[in-house]
Amino acid sequence: MEITITKRTQLKPKPDENNLVFGTEFTDHMFIMDYTEGKGWHDAKIVPYGPIELSPAAMVLHYAQEVFEGMKAYKTPEGDIQFFRPMENFARMNRSNARMCIPQIDEEFVFDALKQLVALDQDWVPHAPGTSLYIRPFVFATDPFIGVRTSLHYKFIIILSPVGAYYATGLQPARMHVEDIYSRTVVGGTGEAKCGGNYAGGLAAQEKAHDEGFEQILWLDGAERKYIEEVGTSNIFFKVDGKFITPELHGTILPGITRKSVIELLRSWGEEVIERRITIDEFVDMYHKGQIEEVFGTGTAAVVSPIGGLEYQGEDMSFNNGEIGEYTQKIYDTLFGMQTGTVEDDLGWIVKL
Numbered sequence: 001m002e003i004t005i006t007k008r009t010q011l012k013p014k015p016d017e018n019n020l021v022f023g024t025e026f027t028d029h030m031f032i033m034d035y036t037e038g039k040g041w042h043d044a045k046i047v048p049y050g051p052i053e054l055s056p057a058a059m060v061l062h063y064a065q066e067v068f069e070g071m072k073a074y075k076t077p078e079g080d081i082q083f084f085r086p087m088e089n090f091a092r093m094n095r096s097n098a099r100m101c102i103p104q105i106d107e108e109f110v111f112d113a114l115k116q117l118v119a120l121d122q123d124w125v126p127h128a129p130g131t132s133l134y135i136r137p138f139v140f141a142t143d144p145f146i147g148v149r150t151s152l153h154y155k156f157i158i159i160l161s162p163v164g165a166y167y168a169t170g171l172q173p174a175r176m177h178v179e180d181i182y183s184r185t186v187v188g189g190t191g192e193a194k195c196g197g198n199y200a201g202g203l204a205a206q207e208k209a210h211d212e213g214f215e216q217i218l219w220l221d222g223a224e225r226k227y228i229e230e231v232g233t234s235n236i237f238f239k240v241d242g243k244f245i246t247p248e249l250h251g252t253i254l255p256g257i258t259r260k261s262v263i264e265l266l267r268s269w270g271e272e273v274i275e276r277r278i279t280i281d282e283f284v285d286m287y288h289k290g291q292i293e294e295v296f297g298t299g300t301a302a303v304v305s306p307i308g309g310l311e312y313q314g315e316d317m318s319f320n321n322g323e324i325g326e327y328t329q330k331i332y333d334t335l336f337g338m339q340t341g342t343v344e345d346d347l348g349w350i351v352k353l
């Protein structure tokens, strides 16, 4: 399929790289293609970034048949642009698509389209320390129909947003709170798909946590409210007695690419990483025995987010004196260094534009 390119005649002014606010600025262009049942994906094009036309009856607006991805492009000190394990994102998007009855995309074709888009908007990839270009591919149902069924038409779009250093003041450990009313998902639900509906369902818990003065939510499994699943919209890791534990994937946890990379990186350092179910009571018990050394979340936006404390059943716990742990910092420095080209990529994760 050919990609037609229509360039913006007047480019937008670039934002100040040192004051980027996450997700608020978008580049000059975007990629769009359409899907029609029986015809497949067609009309692939790069066009000026701007509003799209959609019927008020478009199925996505009513029944949330939608999937998205989150990935980044980085500028190296030499000025090269590079991606971190990009094909993992498109492979995951197809797994999410399968779960949401959305047609599969051609992963190689879509990555090629992304490269053309980033090349066209390359002056938008920031290079100030800690900055990157956030990439948001997404796909949604467009049939103008308010009955419930699988849509016959879709749009796939990629938009780009320059983003700042996630931590303006260094890695600040967050405090988390165990969510005991709401659930993110249950076995058989959509927890392992990266779909907008999971986020809409989590907002009430997020607001509640913020109202109660916590930055993060610790999600437990929806069935028994016992097993630790994720922290906010990140995967979670614990360093316990010199070993690393992360909840195993069994359908309710989003299979993070940062999670997978952290496991592989730690193992490449000779560290032991155990993927298994872990209950909140077991965790609290380990805490009382003084075994919890570090706690952190992982995700594309921040790479790692240190967790300094947890409030559970009236008890206030603190990890590593509320400070970022040694390994949390080392993982951040290594992964972000690889991504931005200041640390050698021994693991073959970087793909140049």
Ligand SMILES: *Cc1c(COP(=O)(O)O)cnc(C)c1O
Binding pocket: 070, 194, 230, 232, 233, 234, 235, 254, 255, 256, 257, 258, 259, 298, 299, 300, 301
């Ligand atoms: C995207 C996401 C993650 C992190 O995935 P990465 O691929 O590491 O960015 C974790 N949990 C949820 C719920 C997510 O949506």
